[in-house]
Amino acid sequence: MATEHFSARYQDLDAWPSLDILSAFLEGQLAAVAAVRSALPAIAEAAEAAAERLRRGGRLVYVGAGTSGRIGVQDGAELPPTFNWPEARLVYLMAGGPGALLSAVENAEDSVEQGTENIRNADVGPNDVVIGVAASGNTPYTVAALKEAKARGAQTIGVSNNSEARILAVASHPIVADTGEEVLAGSTRMKAGTAQKVILNLFSTLLMIRMGRVYRGLMVDMRATNAKLRRRSVAMVIQITGCDEATAANALSQSDGVVKIAALVALGLSRAEADALLARSEGNLRVALSNLSK
Structure with missing residues:
Protein backbone atom coordinates (compact mmCIF):
# COMPACT_ATOMS: atom_id res chain seq x y z
CA MET A 1 0.00 0.00 0.00
CA ALA A 2 1.42 3.35 -1.05
CA THR A 3 0.18 5.03 2.12
CA GLU A 4 2.42 2.70 4.14
CA HIS A 5 5.55 3.07 2.04
CA PHE A 6 8.76 4.45 3.50
CA SER A 7 10.38 7.33 1.61
CA ALA A 8 14.17 7.47 1.53
CA ARG A 9 13.84 11.20 0.90
CA TYR A 10 12.68 11.77 4.48
CA GLN A 11 14.77 9.20 6.34
CA ASP A 12 16.75 11.89 8.18
CA LEU A 13 13.76 14.19 8.66
CA ASP A 14 14.17 14.43 12.42
CA ALA A 15 17.66 15.90 11.92
CA TRP A 16 16.50 18.64 9.55
CA PRO A 17 16.03 22.32 10.50
CA SER A 18 12.48 23.06 11.59
CA LEU A 19 11.64 25.20 8.57
CA ASP A 20 12.76 22.44 6.22
CA ILE A 21 10.57 19.94 8.05
CA LEU A 22 7.58 22.26 7.82
CA SER A 23 8.26 22.88 4.13
CA ALA A 24 8.19 19.13 3.53
CA PHE A 25 4.92 18.83 5.43
CA LEU A 26 3.36 21.70 3.51
CA GLU A 27 4.52 20.23 0.21
CA GLY A 28 2.77 17.00 1.18
CA GLN A 29 -0.44 18.82 2.10
CA LEU A 30 -0.53 20.66 -1.22
CA ALA A 31 0.07 17.41 -3.07
CA ALA A 32 -2.81 15.81 -1.13
CA VAL A 33 -5.22 18.53 -2.22
CA ALA A 34 -4.02 18.25 -5.83
CA ALA A 35 -4.65 14.49 -5.74
CA VAL A 36 -8.37 15.13 -5.27
CA ARG A 37 -8.80 16.77 -8.70
CA SER A 38 -8.93 13.47 -10.57
CA ALA A 39 -11.69 12.32 -8.20
CA LEU A 40 -14.05 15.23 -9.01
CA PRO A 41 -16.20 13.30 -11.54
CA ALA A 42 -16.67 10.45 -9.05
CA ILE A 43 -17.54 12.91 -6.26
CA ALA A 44 -20.10 14.65 -8.48
CA GLU A 45 -21.71 11.36 -9.50
CA ALA A 46 -21.90 10.17 -5.89
CA ALA A 47 -23.48 13.43 -4.71
CA GLU A 48 -26.10 13.44 -7.48
CA ALA A 49 -27.07 9.86 -6.65
CA ALA A 50 -27.11 10.61 -2.92
CA ALA A 51 -29.49 13.53 -3.42
CA GLU A 52 -32.02 11.18 -5.01
CA ARG A 53 -31.91 8.88 -1.97
CA LEU A 54 -32.13 11.71 0.53
CA ARG A 55 -35.14 13.25 -1.23
CA ARG A 56 -36.91 10.02 -0.34
CA GLY A 57 -36.16 10.58 3.34
CA GLY A 58 -32.86 8.73 3.65
CA ARG A 59 -30.00 9.33 6.03
CA LEU A 60 -26.31 10.05 5.70
CA VAL A 61 -24.30 7.33 7.45
CA TYR A 62 -20.58 7.92 8.04
CA VAL A 63 -18.43 4.85 8.71
CA GLY A 64 -14.76 4.64 9.61
CA ALA A 65 -12.00 3.82 12.06
CA GLY A 66 -9.38 6.02 13.69
CA THR A 67 -8.48 9.21 11.81
CA SER A 68 -10.77 8.37 8.90
CA GLY A 69 -13.74 7.83 11.19
CA ARG A 70 -13.11 11.10 13.01
CA ILE A 71 -12.90 13.00 9.73
CA GLY A 72 -16.26 11.53 8.74
CA VAL A 73 -17.85 12.60 12.02
CA GLN A 74 -16.42 16.09 11.62
CA ASP A 75 -17.96 16.42 8.17
CA GLY A 76 -21.39 15.26 9.27
CA ALA A 77 -21.40 17.36 12.43
CA GLU A 78 -21.06 20.53 10.35
CA LEU A 79 -24.19 19.88 8.30
CA PRO A 80 -26.89 20.76 10.91
CA PRO A 81 -25.58 24.25 11.77
CA THR A 82 -24.50 25.13 8.24
CA PHE A 83 -27.41 23.71 6.26
CA ASN A 84 -29.99 22.88 8.95
CA TRP A 85 -29.70 19.22 7.99
CA PRO A 86 -31.75 17.19 10.52
CA GLU A 87 -29.57 15.52 13.12
CA ALA A 88 -31.98 12.58 13.10
CA ARG A 89 -30.87 11.92 9.52
CA LEU A 90 -27.19 11.59 10.42
CA VAL A 91 -25.63 8.36 11.68
CA TYR A 92 -22.02 7.93 12.80
CA LEU A 93 -20.56 4.44 12.98
CA MET A 94 -17.10 4.44 14.49
CA ALA A 95 -14.98 1.34 15.02
CA GLY A 96 -14.73 0.95 18.78
CA GLY A 97 -17.85 3.03 19.42
CA PRO A 98 -18.25 6.72 20.33
CA GLY A 99 -15.36 6.55 22.80
CA ALA A 100 -12.98 5.98 19.90
CA LEU A 101 -13.55 9.57 18.79
CA LEU A 102 -11.27 10.76 21.59
CA SER A 103 -9.19 7.70 22.43
CA ALA A 104 -7.76 4.90 20.32
CA VAL A 105 -9.51 1.54 20.83
CA GLU A 106 -7.15 -1.35 20.24
CA ASN A 107 -8.07 -3.81 17.47
CA ALA A 108 -11.46 -2.16 16.87
CA GLU A 109 -10.78 -1.59 13.18
CA ASP A 110 -10.16 -5.32 12.69
CA SER A 111 -13.67 -6.36 13.70
CA VAL A 112 -15.67 -7.54 10.70
CA GLU A 113 -18.46 -8.56 13.06
CA GLN A 114 -18.81 -5.10 14.55
CA GLY A 115 -18.89 -3.44 11.14
CA THR A 116 -21.70 -5.74 10.01
CA GLU A 117 -23.59 -5.48 13.29
CA ASN A 118 -23.41 -1.68 13.42
CA ILE A 119 -25.07 -1.41 10.01
CA ARG A 120 -27.80 -3.85 11.07
CA ASN A 121 -28.39 -2.04 14.36
CA ALA A 122 -28.69 1.27 12.50
CA ASP A 123 -31.40 -0.37 10.35
CA VAL A 124 -29.74 0.88 7.18
CA GLY A 125 -32.05 0.63 4.18
CA PRO A 126 -32.45 1.52 0.48
CA ASN A 127 -32.93 5.26 1.03
CA ASP A 128 -29.74 5.64 3.06
CA VAL A 129 -26.34 6.82 1.86
CA VAL A 130 -23.42 5.08 3.57
CA ILE A 131 -19.98 6.69 3.29
CA GLY A 132 -17.05 4.50 4.27
CA VAL A 133 -13.70 6.25 4.69
CA ALA A 134 -10.37 4.42 4.98
CA ALA A 135 -6.89 5.55 3.98
CA SER A 136 -5.67 2.04 3.22
CA GLY A 137 -9.09 1.12 1.92
CA ASN A 138 -8.72 -2.32 3.49
CA THR A 139 -9.91 -1.69 7.07
CA PRO A 140 -11.95 -4.81 7.93
CA TYR A 141 -14.55 -2.89 10.00
CA THR A 142 -15.26 -0.38 7.22
CA VAL A 143 -15.21 -2.91 4.38
CA ALA A 144 -17.65 -5.16 6.26
CA ALA A 145 -19.96 -2.22 7.02
CA LEU A 146 -20.10 -1.22 3.35
CA LYS A 147 -20.73 -4.81 2.25
CA GLU A 148 -23.66 -5.13 4.64
CA ALA A 149 -25.04 -1.72 3.67
CA LYS A 150 -24.86 -2.60 -0.02
CA ALA A 151 -26.61 -5.90 0.61
CA ARG A 152 -29.41 -3.97 2.31
CA GLY A 153 -29.87 -1.77 -0.77
CA ALA A 154 -28.20 1.41 0.46
CA GLN A 155 -26.05 3.64 -1.73
CA THR A 156 -22.45 2.96 -0.71
CA ILE A 157 -19.59 5.39 -1.18
CA GLY A 158 -16.00 4.30 -0.55
CA VAL A 159 -13.32 6.94 0.02
CA SER A 160 -9.72 5.72 -0.02
CA ASN A 161 -6.15 6.78 -0.74
CA ASN A 162 -5.11 3.53 -2.39
CA SER A 163 -6.31 2.68 -5.87
CA GLU A 164 -6.25 -1.08 -5.20
CA ALA A 165 -8.34 -0.81 -2.03
CA ARG A 166 -10.99 -3.39 -1.16
CA ILE A 167 -13.35 -0.62 -0.06
CA LEU A 168 -13.43 0.68 -3.63
CA ALA A 169 -14.41 -2.73 -4.97
CA VAL A 170 -17.37 -3.12 -2.60
CA ALA A 171 -18.71 0.45 -2.93
CA SER A 172 -21.26 1.42 -5.55
CA HIS A 173 -19.45 4.76 -5.82
CA PRO A 174 -15.68 4.43 -5.36
CA ILE A 175 -13.74 7.65 -4.77
CA VAL A 176 -9.95 7.53 -4.65
CA ALA A 177 -7.32 10.20 -4.08
CA ASP A 178 -3.97 8.46 -4.49
CA THR A 179 -1.84 10.49 -2.09
CA GLY A 180 1.08 8.03 -2.08
CA GLU A 181 3.66 7.72 0.67
CA GLU A 182 3.55 9.99 3.70
CA VAL A 183 6.36 12.29 4.84
CA LEU A 184 6.08 10.42 8.14
CA ALA A 185 5.81 6.81 6.97
CA GLY A 186 2.33 5.47 7.64
CA SER A 187 1.04 8.66 9.31
CA THR A 188 -2.16 8.89 7.30
CA ARG A 189 -3.49 11.72 9.46
CA MET A 190 -1.31 13.88 7.22
CA LYS A 191 -1.64 13.64 3.41
CA ALA A 192 -4.29 10.94 3.33
CA GLY A 193 -6.38 12.62 6.02
CA THR A 194 -6.20 15.98 4.29
CA ALA A 195 -7.40 14.49 1.00
CA GLN A 196 -10.25 12.69 2.79
CA LYS A 197 -11.34 15.94 4.45
CA VAL A 198 -11.33 17.74 1.10
CA ILE A 199 -13.32 14.95 -0.57
CA LEU A 200 -15.98 14.92 2.15
CA ASN A 201 -16.17 18.74 2.18
CA LEU A 202 -16.76 18.77 -1.56
CA PHE A 203 -19.22 15.88 -1.52
CA SER A 204 -21.41 17.07 1.35
CA THR A 205 -21.49 20.70 0.21
CA LEU A 206 -22.47 19.75 -3.34
CA LEU A 207 -25.06 17.40 -1.86
CA MET A 208 -26.59 20.19 0.23
CA ILE A 209 -26.71 22.43 -2.86
CA ARG A 210 -28.56 19.70 -4.76
CA MET A 211 -30.93 19.40 -1.79
CA GLY A 212 -31.90 23.08 -2.22
CA ARG A 213 -30.14 24.34 0.88
CA VAL A 214 -28.08 26.97 -0.95
CA TYR A 215 -29.33 29.89 -3.04
CA ARG A 216 -27.06 32.22 -5.03
CA GLY A 217 -24.08 31.06 -3.03
CA LEU A 218 -25.79 31.81 0.29
CA MET A 219 -26.38 29.40 3.18
CA VAL A 220 -30.10 30.08 3.27
CA ASP A 221 -30.84 27.13 5.58
CA MET A 222 -28.20 28.17 8.13
CA ARG A 223 -29.15 28.05 11.81
CA ALA A 224 -28.73 31.56 13.25
CA THR A 225 -27.56 30.56 16.74
CA ASN A 226 -25.60 33.68 17.69
Whole structure:
Protein backbone atom coordinates (compact mmCIF):
# COMPACT_ATOMS: atom_id res chain seq x y z
CA MET A 1 0.00 0.00 0.00
CA ALA A 2 1.42 3.35 -1.05
CA THR A 3 0.18 5.03 2.12
CA GLU A 4 2.42 2.70 4.14
CA HIS A 5 5.55 3.07 2.04
CA PHE A 6 8.76 4.45 3.50
CA SER A 7 10.38 7.33 1.61
CA ALA A 8 14.17 7.47 1.53
CA ARG A 9 13.84 11.20 0.90
CA TYR A 10 12.68 11.77 4.48
CA GLN A 11 14.77 9.20 6.34
CA ASP A 12 16.75 11.89 8.18
CA LEU A 13 13.76 14.19 8.66
CA ASP A 14 14.17 14.43 12.42
CA ALA A 15 17.66 15.90 11.92
CA TRP A 16 16.50 18.64 9.55
CA PRO A 17 16.03 22.32 10.50
CA SER A 18 12.48 23.06 11.59
CA LEU A 19 11.64 25.20 8.57
CA ASP A 20 12.76 22.44 6.22
CA ILE A 21 10.57 19.94 8.05
CA LEU A 22 7.58 22.26 7.82
CA SER A 23 8.26 22.88 4.13
CA ALA A 24 8.19 19.13 3.53
CA PHE A 25 4.92 18.83 5.43
CA LEU A 26 3.36 21.70 3.51
CA GLU A 27 4.52 20.23 0.21
CA GLY A 28 2.77 17.00 1.18
CA GLN A 29 -0.44 18.82 2.10
CA LEU A 30 -0.53 20.66 -1.22
CA ALA A 31 0.07 17.41 -3.07
CA ALA A 32 -2.81 15.81 -1.13
CA VAL A 33 -5.22 18.53 -2.22
CA ALA A 34 -4.02 18.25 -5.83
CA ALA A 35 -4.65 14.49 -5.74
CA VAL A 36 -8.37 15.13 -5.27
CA ARG A 37 -8.80 16.77 -8.70
CA SER A 38 -8.93 13.47 -10.57
CA ALA A 39 -11.69 12.32 -8.20
CA LEU A 40 -14.05 15.23 -9.01
CA PRO A 41 -16.20 13.30 -11.54
CA ALA A 42 -16.67 10.45 -9.05
CA ILE A 43 -17.54 12.91 -6.26
CA ALA A 44 -20.10 14.65 -8.48
CA GLU A 45 -21.71 11.36 -9.50
CA ALA A 46 -21.90 10.17 -5.89
CA ALA A 47 -23.48 13.43 -4.71
CA GLU A 48 -26.10 13.44 -7.48
CA ALA A 49 -27.07 9.86 -6.65
CA ALA A 50 -27.11 10.61 -2.92
CA ALA A 51 -29.49 13.53 -3.42
CA GLU A 52 -32.02 11.18 -5.01
CA ARG A 53 -31.91 8.88 -1.97
CA LEU A 54 -32.13 11.71 0.53
CA ARG A 55 -35.14 13.25 -1.23
CA ARG A 56 -36.91 10.02 -0.34
CA GLY A 57 -36.16 10.58 3.34
CA GLY A 58 -32.86 8.73 3.65
CA ARG A 59 -30.00 9.33 6.03
CA LEU A 60 -26.31 10.05 5.70
CA VAL A 61 -24.30 7.33 7.45
CA TYR A 62 -20.58 7.92 8.04
CA VAL A 63 -18.43 4.85 8.71
CA GLY A 64 -14.76 4.64 9.61
CA ALA A 65 -12.00 3.82 12.06
CA GLY A 66 -9.38 6.02 13.69
CA THR A 67 -8.48 9.21 11.81
CA SER A 68 -10.77 8.37 8.90
CA GLY A 69 -13.74 7.83 11.19
CA ARG A 70 -13.11 11.10 13.01
CA ILE A 71 -12.90 13.00 9.73
CA GLY A 72 -16.26 11.53 8.74
CA VAL A 73 -17.85 12.60 12.02
CA GLN A 74 -16.42 16.09 11.62
CA ASP A 75 -17.96 16.42 8.17
CA GLY A 76 -21.39 15.26 9.27
CA ALA A 77 -21.40 17.36 12.43
CA GLU A 78 -21.06 20.53 10.35
CA LEU A 79 -24.19 19.88 8.30
CA PRO A 80 -26.89 20.76 10.91
CA PRO A 81 -25.58 24.25 11.77
CA THR A 82 -24.50 25.13 8.24
CA PHE A 83 -27.41 23.71 6.26
CA ASN A 84 -29.99 22.88 8.95
CA TRP A 85 -29.70 19.22 7.99
CA PRO A 86 -31.75 17.19 10.52
CA GLU A 87 -29.57 15.52 13.12
CA ALA A 88 -31.98 12.58 13.10
CA ARG A 89 -30.87 11.92 9.52
CA LEU A 90 -27.19 11.59 10.42
CA VAL A 91 -25.63 8.36 11.68
CA TYR A 92 -22.02 7.93 12.80
CA LEU A 93 -20.56 4.44 12.98
CA MET A 94 -17.10 4.44 14.49
CA ALA A 95 -14.98 1.34 15.02
CA GLY A 96 -14.73 0.95 18.78
CA GLY A 97 -17.85 3.03 19.42
CA PRO A 98 -18.25 6.72 20.33
CA GLY A 99 -15.36 6.55 22.80
CA ALA A 100 -12.98 5.98 19.90
CA LEU A 101 -13.55 9.57 18.79
CA LEU A 102 -11.27 10.76 21.59
CA SER A 103 -9.19 7.70 22.43
CA ALA A 104 -7.76 4.90 20.32
CA VAL A 105 -9.51 1.54 20.83
CA GLU A 106 -7.15 -1.35 20.24
CA ASN A 107 -8.07 -3.81 17.47
CA ALA A 108 -11.46 -2.16 16.87
CA GLU A 109 -10.78 -1.59 13.18
CA ASP A 110 -10.16 -5.32 12.69
CA SER A 111 -13.67 -6.36 13.70
CA VAL A 112 -15.67 -7.54 10.70
CA GLU A 113 -18.46 -8.56 13.06
CA GLN A 114 -18.81 -5.10 14.55
CA GLY A 115 -18.89 -3.44 11.14
CA THR A 116 -21.70 -5.74 10.01
CA GLU A 117 -23.59 -5.48 13.29
CA ASN A 118 -23.41 -1.68 13.42
CA ILE A 119 -25.07 -1.41 10.01
CA ARG A 120 -27.80 -3.85 11.07
CA ASN A 121 -28.39 -2.04 14.36
CA ALA A 122 -28.69 1.27 12.50
CA ASP A 123 -31.40 -0.37 10.35
CA VAL A 124 -29.74 0.88 7.18
CA GLY A 125 -32.05 0.63 4.18
CA PRO A 126 -32.45 1.52 0.48
CA ASN A 127 -32.93 5.26 1.03
CA ASP A 128 -29.74 5.64 3.06
CA VAL A 129 -26.34 6.82 1.86
CA VAL A 130 -23.42 5.08 3.57
CA ILE A 131 -19.98 6.69 3.29
CA GLY A 132 -17.05 4.50 4.27
CA VAL A 133 -13.70 6.25 4.69
CA ALA A 134 -10.37 4.42 4.98
CA ALA A 135 -6.89 5.55 3.98
CA SER A 136 -5.67 2.04 3.22
CA GLY A 137 -9.09 1.12 1.92
CA ASN A 138 -8.72 -2.32 3.49
CA THR A 139 -9.91 -1.69 7.07
CA PRO A 140 -11.95 -4.81 7.93
CA TYR A 141 -14.55 -2.89 10.00
CA THR A 142 -15.26 -0.38 7.22
CA VAL A 143 -15.21 -2.91 4.38
CA ALA A 144 -17.65 -5.16 6.26
CA ALA A 145 -19.96 -2.22 7.02
CA LEU A 146 -20.10 -1.22 3.35
CA LYS A 147 -20.73 -4.81 2.25
CA GLU A 148 -23.66 -5.13 4.64
CA ALA A 149 -25.04 -1.72 3.67
CA LYS A 150 -24.86 -2.60 -0.02
CA ALA A 151 -26.61 -5.90 0.61
CA ARG A 152 -29.41 -3.97 2.31
CA GLY A 153 -29.87 -1.77 -0.77
CA ALA A 154 -28.20 1.41 0.46
CA GLN A 155 -26.05 3.64 -1.73
CA THR A 156 -22.45 2.96 -0.71
CA ILE A 157 -19.59 5.39 -1.18
CA GLY A 158 -16.00 4.30 -0.55
CA VAL A 159 -13.32 6.94 0.02
CA SER A 160 -9.72 5.72 -0.02
CA ASN A 161 -6.15 6.78 -0.74
CA ASN A 162 -5.11 3.53 -2.39
CA SER A 163 -6.31 2.68 -5.87
CA GLU A 164 -6.25 -1.08 -5.20
CA ALA A 165 -8.34 -0.81 -2.03
CA ARG A 166 -10.99 -3.39 -1.16
CA ILE A 167 -13.35 -0.62 -0.06
CA LEU A 168 -13.43 0.68 -3.63
CA ALA A 169 -14.41 -2.73 -4.97
CA VAL A 170 -17.37 -3.12 -2.60
CA ALA A 171 -18.71 0.45 -2.93
CA SER A 172 -21.26 1.42 -5.55
CA HIS A 173 -19.45 4.76 -5.82
CA PRO A 174 -15.68 4.43 -5.36
CA ILE A 175 -13.74 7.65 -4.77
CA VAL A 176 -9.95 7.53 -4.65
CA ALA A 177 -7.32 10.20 -4.08
CA ASP A 178 -3.97 8.46 -4.49
CA THR A 179 -1.84 10.49 -2.09
CA GLY A 180 1.08 8.03 -2.08
CA GLU A 181 3.66 7.72 0.67
CA GLU A 182 3.55 9.99 3.70
CA VAL A 183 6.36 12.29 4.84
CA LEU A 184 6.08 10.42 8.14
CA ALA A 185 5.81 6.81 6.97
CA GLY A 186 2.33 5.47 7.64
CA SER A 187 1.04 8.66 9.31
CA THR A 188 -2.16 8.89 7.30
CA ARG A 189 -3.49 11.72 9.46
CA MET A 190 -1.31 13.88 7.22
CA LYS A 191 -1.64 13.64 3.41
CA ALA A 192 -4.29 10.94 3.33
CA GLY A 193 -6.38 12.62 6.02
CA THR A 194 -6.20 15.98 4.29
CA ALA A 195 -7.40 14.49 1.00
CA GLN A 196 -10.25 12.69 2.79
CA LYS A 197 -11.34 15.94 4.45
CA VAL A 198 -11.33 17.74 1.10
CA ILE A 199 -13.32 14.95 -0.57
CA LEU A 200 -15.98 14.92 2.15
CA ASN A 201 -16.17 18.74 2.18
CA LEU A 202 -16.76 18.77 -1.56
CA PHE A 203 -19.22 15.88 -1.52
CA SER A 204 -21.41 17.07 1.35
CA THR A 205 -21.49 20.70 0.21
CA LEU A 206 -22.47 19.75 -3.34
CA LEU A 207 -25.06 17.40 -1.86
CA MET A 208 -26.59 20.19 0.23
CA ILE A 209 -26.71 22.43 -2.86
CA ARG A 210 -28.56 19.70 -4.76
CA MET A 211 -30.93 19.40 -1.79
CA GLY A 212 -31.90 23.08 -2.22
CA ARG A 213 -30.14 24.34 0.88
CA VAL A 214 -28.08 26.97 -0.95
CA TYR A 215 -29.33 29.89 -3.04
CA ARG A 216 -27.06 32.22 -5.03
CA GLY A 217 -24.08 31.06 -3.03
CA LEU A 218 -25.79 31.81 0.29
CA MET A 219 -26.38 29.40 3.18
CA VAL A 220 -30.10 30.08 3.27
CA ASP A 221 -30.84 27.13 5.58
CA MET A 222 -28.20 28.17 8.13
CA ARG A 223 -29.15 28.05 11.81
CA ALA A 224 -28.73 31.56 13.25
CA THR A 225 -27.56 30.56 16.74
CA ASN A 226 -25.60 33.68 17.69
CA ALA A 227 -25.48 37.45 17.06
CA LYS A 228 -23.02 37.17 14.17
CA LEU A 229 -25.23 34.66 12.35
CA ARG A 230 -28.36 36.69 13.02
CA ARG A 231 -26.67 39.68 11.38
CA ARG A 232 -25.72 37.43 8.48
CA SER A 233 -29.35 36.32 8.16
CA VAL A 234 -30.48 39.94 7.86
CA ALA A 235 -27.80 40.57 5.23
CA MET A 236 -28.93 37.53 3.24
CA VAL A 237 -32.59 38.62 3.19
CA ILE A 238 -31.50 42.08 2.01
CA GLN A 239 -29.30 40.58 -0.69
CA ILE A 240 -32.00 38.21 -1.93
CA THR A 241 -34.90 40.67 -1.95
CA GLY A 242 -33.37 44.15 -2.13
CA CYS A 243 -35.39 45.26 0.92
CA ASP A 244 -34.11 47.54 3.67
CA GLU A 245 -32.67 46.36 6.96
CA ALA A 246 -35.80 47.02 9.01
CA THR A 247 -37.96 45.03 6.58
CA ALA A 248 -35.48 42.15 6.62
CA ALA A 249 -35.33 42.09 10.41
CA ASN A 250 -39.13 42.17 10.68
CA ALA A 251 -39.50 39.39 8.12
CA LEU A 252 -37.03 37.21 10.02
CA SER A 253 -38.93 37.88 13.25
CA GLN A 254 -42.14 36.66 11.61
CA SER A 255 -40.33 33.64 10.14
CA ASP A 256 -38.62 32.27 13.26
CA GLY A 257 -35.28 33.30 11.78
CA VAL A 258 -35.61 31.07 8.70
CA VAL A 259 -34.00 32.97 5.85
CA LYS A 260 -35.89 31.27 3.01
CA ILE A 261 -39.27 32.00 4.56
CA ALA A 262 -38.20 35.50 5.58
CA ALA A 263 -37.19 36.32 2.00
CA LEU A 264 -40.66 35.40 0.78
CA VAL A 265 -42.29 37.39 3.59
CA ALA A 266 -40.12 40.40 2.76
CA LEU A 267 -41.44 40.15 -0.81
CA GLY A 268 -45.01 40.54 0.45
CA LEU A 269 -46.29 37.07 1.33
CA SER A 270 -47.83 36.21 4.67
CA ARG A 271 -46.05 33.65 6.81
CA ALA A 272 -48.66 31.04 5.92
CA GLU A 273 -48.36 31.80 2.20
CA ALA A 274 -44.56 31.64 2.39
CA ASP A 275 -44.68 28.30 4.21
CA ALA A 276 -47.07 26.85 1.64
CA LEU A 277 -45.08 28.10 -1.36
CA LEU A 278 -41.83 26.76 0.03
CA ALA A 279 -43.46 23.40 0.79
CA ARG A 280 -44.77 23.16 -2.78
CA SER A 281 -41.26 23.97 -4.00
CA GLU A 282 -39.74 21.15 -1.89
CA GLY A 283 -37.84 23.67 0.21
CA ASN A 284 -35.96 25.10 -2.78
CA LEU A 285 -35.93 28.90 -2.65
CA ARG A 286 -34.94 29.28 -6.31
CA VAL A 287 -37.95 27.21 -7.33
CA ALA A 288 -40.20 29.10 -4.92
CA LEU A 289 -39.14 32.48 -6.31
CA SER A 290 -39.68 31.22 -9.83
CA ASN A 291 -43.18 30.04 -8.91
CA LEU A 292 -43.87 33.37 -7.22
CA SER A 293 -43.12 35.30 -10.40
CA LYS A 294 -45.53 33.22 -12.53
